[in-house]
Amino acid sequence: MAQADRPHGPKASRWFSLRRSQRESAIDLLFLVPTLAILAGFLFYPLVYGLVLSVHETKGFDLTVFVGLDHYARAIFGDAVFHQALLHTLVFTGVAVVLQTGLGLVLAVLVHDVRRGRTFWQFAFFAPFVLASVTVGAVWKFMYAPYFGIVPTVGSAIGINTLTFAPLGDAQWALWAIMAAFLWRFTGFSMVVYLAAIQALPREYYEQAVLEGAGRLQQLRLITWPLLWPQTFVLVLLTTIGTLRIFDMVWLMTEGGPSGATETVATDIYVTAFRFLQVGYAQAMAMILLVVILLMTLVEYRFLNRRAEAVSL
Amino acid sequence: MTRSRRLRPATVLLSVLAVVWLYPVVWTLSNAIKSSADIYRAPWDVPWPPAIGNIAEAWSRGQLGVALANSVVVTGLTVTLVLLLAVAGAYSLTRLRPPARAALLILILAPLIIPTEVLIVPLFSMFRSFGLINSLPGLALTNVVANVALATVILTGYFRTIPQALVDAARVDGAGRLDVLLRIVVPLARPGILAVAVLVAVLTWNDFSGPLVLIQKPDQFTVQLALTRFSTLYATDQGLTFAGMAIVILPPLLLFLVFQRSFIQGLTAGVVRH
Numbered sequence: 001m002a003q004a005d006r007p008h009g010p011k012a013s014r015w016f017s018l019r020r021s022q023r024e025s026a027i028d029l030l031f032l033v034p035t036l037a038i039l040a041g042f043l044f045y046p047l048v049y050g051l052v053l054s055v056h057e058t059k060g061f062d063l064t065v066f067v068g069l070d071h072y073a074r075a076i077f078g079d080a081v082f083h084q085a086l087l088h089t090l091v092f093t094g095v096a097v098v099l100q101t102g103l104g105l106v107l108a109v110l111v112h113d114v115r116r117g118r119t120f121w122q123f124a125f126f127a128p129f130v131l132a133s134v135t136v137g138a139v140w141k142f143m144y145a146p147y148f149g150i151v152p153t154v155g156s157a158i159g160i161n162t163l164t165f166a167p168l169g170d171a172q173w174a175l176w177a178i179m180a181a182f183l184w185r186f187t188g189f190s191m192v193v194y195l196a197a198i199q200a201l202p203r204e205y206y207e208q209a210v211l212e213g214a215g216r217l218q219q220l221r222l223i224t225w226p227l228l229w230p231q232t233f234v235l236v237l238l239t240t241i242g243t244l245r246i247f248d249m250v251w252l253m254t255e256g257g258p259s260g261a262t263e264t265v266a267t268d269i270y271v272t273a274f275r276f277l278q279v280g281y282a283q284a285m286a287m288i289l290l291v292v293i294l295l296m297t298l299v300e301y302r303f304l305n306r307r308a309e310a311v312s313l
Numbered sequence: 314m315t316r317s318r319r320l321r322p323a324t325v326l327l328s329v330l331a332v333v334w335l336y337p338v339v340w341t342l343s344n345a346i347k348s349s350a351d352i353y354r355a356p357w358d359v360p361w362p363p364a365i366g367n368i369a370e371a372w373s374r375g376q377l378g379v380a381l382a383n384s385v386v387v388t389g390l391t392v393t394l395v396l397l398l399a400v401a402g403a404y405s406l407t408r409l410r411p412p413a414r415a416a417l418l419i420l421i422l423a424p425l426i427i428p429t430e431v432l433i434v435p436l437f438s439m440f441r442s443f444g445l446i447n448s449l450p451g452l453a454l455t456n457v458v459a460n461v462a463l464a465t466v467i468l469t470g471y472f473r474t475i476p477q478a479l480v481d482a483a484r485v486d487g488a489g490r491l492d493v494l495l496r497i498v499v500p501l502a503r504p505g506i507l508a509v510a511v512l513v514a515v516l517t518w519n520d521f522s523g524p525l526v527l528i529q530k531p532d533q534f535t536v537q538l539a540l541t542r543f544s545t546l547y548a549t550d551q552g553l554t555f556a557g558m559a560i561v562i563l564p565p566l567l568l569f570l571v572f573q574r575s576f577i578q579g580l581t582a583g584v585v586r587h
Contacts, residue, residue: 025413027490031405032417035398035461042458043424046435053435061438107330113323122577123570124331127338130569132519134540135558139337142352142551150336184334189580196581245428248521252541266430273434274526286431297426 054284061279071284082285084260085268086292088175092264093243093296099183101235104190105228109220111191112198122195126188133185137252140181144168168254171261178253178262185249186242190235197231198224233308237300244293265289345371345559349552364552371543371556379532380539381560383449384518387535390453391517392510395464398457399509403468404494407477418469424462429455430522437526447530455527456517464509467579471505472498508579511572515565536561 054072057065075082111121128136143150146166155162167177205223214222247266250256256263256271265285273282344352346363372378402421406414429436436455437446445451475498483493499506524535534542543557569576 025409028405028408029413029417031401031490032421035402035421035465036417038398038454038458038461039420039424042436042454043427043432046432046439047427049439050432050435053438061441107327110323110327110330114327119573121327121331123573124335126573126577127566127569128334130515130519130565131338131562132537132540132565133521134519134537135341135562138540138554138558139341143337143340148352150340184337188334192577193581196577241426241428245430247430248525251525252521269430269434270522270526273437279434279438283434286434290427290431293426293428293431 050283050286053280054287056280058277058279060277063280067280071281072288074281075285075288081260081263082265082268085256085263085265086288088262089244089246089264089266089289090292092175092179092246093240095179096182096186096243097236097239099179100187100190100239101232103183103187104235105194105225105232107187107191108194108198109224111195118195122188122192125191128185129188131185133248133252136181136185137249140177140184141168141253144177169258171258174254174258174262178250181253182243182246182249186239190239193231193235194228197228201227229304229310230308233304236304237297240296240300241293244289244296265292341555341562342559344552344555347552347555349550352551352555367552367556368560371553371560374553375539375543375557376531376534377536377539377557377560380534380536383533384536386449387453387456388514388517390450391456391460392513394453394457395460395513396506396510398461399464399468400494400499400506402461402465403472404490404498406465406469407472407475408480421462421465424458425466429459433522433526440527445527447528447533449533452523452527452535453517455523456513456520459520459523460513460516464513467509467512468502468505471502471579475501504575505579507572507575508577511568511576512580514568518565 053063055066055068056063057067107121107125111118114121144152144167146152146164151167152162152165155165167173201224205227206219209219209223245266246264247270250262250264250267251270254262256267266289269282269286269289272278272285345367346365347360348364348367351358351360351364406418406421409417440446440448440451443451445454479497480493483497484490488496519537520535521537524538525541528534528538531542540554540557540561543554
């Protein structure tokens with residue numbers, strides 16, 4: 001018996017001679033394998049396949065001729081619609097990040113000040129987050145309707161002639177009309193993140209500030225704002241990534257119109273791929289969008305992370 | 314007292330803002346029981362008798378029964394899979410040591426930075442060759458990929474708050490990993506798991522671009538697709554559109570109402586942990 005066991009001996013003993021902690025972590029690692037497998041199959045593989053698509057001419061969804069970087073060159077140098085879409089996406093994202101974060105902070109500070117009824121305030125401002133883009137889009141379209149909608153009605157009630165004004169049909173206003181709905185939907189998210197953090201801030205700082213004669217605005221600027229950097233950092237990052245991909249609210253409210261005034265990169269990709277069936281070209285635009293997202297994330301990370309870490313120490 | 318006088322403007326401002334914020338929600342719900350002619354009345358101005366018939370008509374004309382069943386299947390599958398993956402993954406991430414942990418965390422975080430919109434074309438192409446177009450499990454799979462990262466991150470934050478000494482003690486006493494996970498970690502992290510379940514359920518229920526691309530047969534429509542059909546087919550009957558929307562937004566609104574506290578707690582705790 002002892003002899004029969006011998007061949008297994010060295011291997012088995014090497015396994016057991018691995019540092020116990022290494023063996024333990026190897027088994028702990030197994031718990032992560034299912035997630036990694038799913039990501040490999042449905043995130044990393046499509047990413048690679050997307051890269052392949054983007055350098056090929058396509059017929060329907062099938063590859064035909066390899067065209068190298070032609071699609072990329074066309075998007076970057078020769079496609080005015082794509083340029084517009086990229087511009088809209090960047091501007092929309094920049095404004096959304098600033099307003100959603102800023103407004104979220106203002107709401108959080110107000111709720112914290114009022115103290116009473118926190119559950120109600122949270123519900124009021126966060127409820128739109130729970131609604132689907134289909135509903136938000138439809139409701140805001142109704143509210144923007146000329147003559148009847150609440151927005152034109154309120155406008156004319158306060159003396160502005162807005163009765164025939166159709167924000168979503170007006171190339172100058174459409175993007176900002178969508179922005180209002182977007183902020184309405186997502187600001188509550190920034191608010192609850194800030195609110196949770198504000199309530200955990202040490203009260204002594206504020207007591208000391210009051211003793212030294214600091215007013216409320218000074219407290220906000222000198223204590224609250226700097227101490228909330230970790231939250232601001234995460235919110236700016238999440239909002240940037242979430243807004244650069246914006247598709248459904250735009251698609252549901254304007255389909256990118258009127259005459260391309262609200263075209264974003266994601267709506268451009270969708271139309272190019274699924275309406276015009278220029279699949280390879282659409283994917284090249286998608287890859288460019290991905291690069292933009294990665295770059296923006298990286299830049300924001302570099303600029304904001306250090307300040308955020310300094311606070312959390 | 315000076316204190317209450319100072320607080321008053323904040324209360325007034327906040328109340329005004331809350332009315333502005335809630336107006337569209339209340340308007341949507343109250344329009345569900347108005348005829349099209351009365352839609353632009355104020356939300357509290359519901360004519361008597363209310364047009365209750367709207368709801369039943371929206372239900373049958375929009376085939377909302379089928380759509381709700383489809384959405385329940387997709388949401389149920391997604392939440393179950395995401396929870397299984399994220400609980401195991403988060404356990405793994407809390408147990409691993411720094412170098413390996415950092416590398417894996419980045420890998421797990423990738424879906425947060427690579428949105429579905431960027432992959433929708435290759436995904437559609439893949440799904441087409443697998444015969445997964447019009448498949449509800451297929452749609453659930455895309456939602457799993459979109460949500461598993463966030464879920465794992467939130468749960469990792471939660472699992473970190475559980476004293477590792479507790480886990481180690483149980484391991485020394487001879488408990489296996491699954492025992493520890495199911496008997497100690499999961500019960501202690503229940504608020505976090507609940508929050509993740511609610512969040513993923515709401516996001517999946519509300520998903521629009523996924524079904525828009527991957528589902529084409531009307532009998533496989535999710536609720537969101539069924540609603541878009543409303544606004545194109547029945548554009549003239551706005552009361553009906555609102556009735557349909559009210560039916561569809563009620564489940565996530567109720568879920569949020571019931572679990573508001575743990576939902577927001579889980580969300581805010583997880584979001585800033587890293």
